[in-house]
Amino acid sequence: MIAWRYLRAKRAEGGVSVMTWISLIGITLAVAALIITLAVRSGFRYEFVDTILGANAHVTVYSSGRTTDAGTYAQVIEDFDGLTAKLADAPGVVSSAPLVKGQVMASASSGNAGVEVFGIRADDLAGVRRVVEPEQKLGDLAQFGVANNGMTIAIGWGVARSLGVSVGDKVKLISPNGTKTAFGTSPRVTAFEVVYIFQVGRYDIDRTRVYMPFDKAQEYFNREGVADEIEVILDDPENVGKYERDLLSAAGDGALLWTWRDSSGAFLQALEMEDNVMFLILSILVLIASMNIVSGLIMLVKNKGRDIGILRTMGLSEGSVLRVFFICGAAIGVVGTIAGMILGCLFAIYIDQIFGLVNWVAGGGVWDPSVRLISKLPARLEWGDVLSAISLSLFLSFVVTIFPARRAARMNPVEALRYE
Template sequence: MAGNPAPFAPYEWMIAWRYLRARRAEGGVSVMTWISLIGITLAVFALIATLAVRSGFRSEFVGTILGANAHVTVYSAARVTETGRRDRTIPDYAEMAKRIAAVPGVLHAAPVVRGQVMISSANRSSGAEVHGISAADLARLPGIVDGDGDYGDLSRYDDGIAIGAGIARELGVTAGDRVKLISPNGVRTPMGTSPRVKSYPVVYVFSAGRYDIDRTRIYMPFAEAQSYFNREGVADELQLRVADPEAVDRLAPAIQAAAGENALVWTWRDASGGFLRALEVEDNVMFVILSILVLIATMNIVSGLIMLVKNKGRDIGILRTIGLGEGAILRVFFICGAATGVTGTICGVILGSLFAIYIDPIFSFVNYVMGGGVWDPAIRGIYALPAELHLADVLKAVALSLGLSFVVTIFPARRAARLNPVEALRYE
């Protein structure tokens, strides 16, 4: 006597396929199948698109932070001078920078002078922050010297200043023009401190990819900044770049030890930690909400299968009578529901992946239809909506969709398997 056929035998797939192709009299089943398919497709598409945009936004935001800013900043603790003034400058910045640069994992340590100014040209003016840094140290900032919108001659940096593209647009200036910098803490005279006004040529215009940086930052040669801000012989801070910015917290104790007990260490995570934590919370909430959307979409499979079981009651009774067991019936209807979930998931993955890959032309089209201004960099901080498609995000969405589809399919399939063939055929 032949043994029982293996689970998911070809005849089970054949029966399930015939049930999925509902006839005109069973149009309700076909409609519910299509509703389930479209719902799962849209839910998976939304989940993958959201995960891709989330990954792209975080990567773009962190990339601009690490490309244009210091990974670690070292300050000096406040000390009281002989005149009673609180001073936080670093007089031995060269020796401190040398000690810190010797720490394993630290790539470079640059002394910096910082100050607030008013920058003006013709009848336009704007507030800005000056970073006094040497040409060699500026060349180590990839977000400043390797930006897409940079122009000018950085080799002439020692003869002028470099300004952000946002400042250049605000003032209507370009490389080669002259601008005036006005500092309230200027020349010291017997009558007090008078504002310092000095004209500089713009030799370089950079675009760091961050609206707030491009709109407010100016780079000035270190020695000139010392003179301009009355910092002769001192620096305001040391800006460090490390080999592994993601592991910067592990380097902080060694940097602190090299800098000395009167130094204060501030990492890029400390500076942007609040935003990154808020972004992480938002990511988790969005994933939960979209997971519920996927669950709602998969619940349509239950409705379609219940209708299918009701319409196929006579068929189930006949199949049980000719020898099919409960397991075979369960698998037939499980295949019907799972096929809808798998097809919807595949379509959703394709749509979501295409959205992430072609987000730029899609977003440009949306911006054109809406008349422009859809994405405001002054609010978002970056200039465009980014998206990065990661395999882990796609697999997460696929696992969630297929897992829910398979789970919700079991209950109506079990109902079909437990249908009493006598009751199913009593009135036939």
């Protein structure tokens, strides 16, 4: 009751209501900022990893290579169907598929673009989650390898935009390693019909990825009867390391593995380091907001010195006085933390609408996918992040409250009432 009266007291009554509001708003904004940052951090990592795992192989199996009878070095897989079947039976493997890959120039009437071609069977492409269920799509994936005598391709949204093509248009693919003639190797130029356009949400994939039927890719890249690699999809890609031994055993001698963590590990480590630094910086922000409670309580103790002396004279113990002022500070921390949690969660939930408004006010171009790799600002609320923000705020609020509360409890009632 006493603590509640002190919190509501006006300046004329010796209260510090203005400082109370400042402390409350500071805690609220600090906790909200921490929750929003943690949500965006979690969302960015989830979206980044999901686009990698949803549109790429979790593990790629290569051949270490051999020297052919002609004296050339070939790093291809000859018995790719047999190796694919062996890998599919390995523990933790959801699916495996042979691939033919190559980099070519794509050309249409509206422009040119360098692309990376993935030769893959239609059934295997139907298992690539981010391609089957993209952010945006045009056309029918069922026509892949069927329409136009199999001369079909599926292309990324960025490729389609660069070339200025849509579903049903023809795209010429130009490979420098084409047909061998008596006068040397001439470039191979082949036209394919676009039957499907997808946007997985990752800039470097949408801007370069082209899928071609596996048999047509073998012909186009001079890979008759062989494959370049085997693509493996796992049921638990986050723990890819525990499957490597079994995959190597299934692949046999001369096989090499390349996991998604090998290709993106450096970026994930950079994300983790950034996460830790951001949490530390925003924790300092919460601490600074909590210090406002200290200043408000010190002023309150100074203004209420006479009250403390009277209460002590009436028999109130040091512990009771400490609890009064501790409740004053802790109440500000608890209310501010709850308000900050609500504000931060609402911001994270409606971040798309808020960011759309910011982008509209700024005239567009606030988010550049070519720099950040993903197409939108993500946010993912996780209870662990919310609880860590709440725990940090409450802990700091309670700790900093103890010092001015102890000062009030140790005040000598005789000194407090000497000049009254």
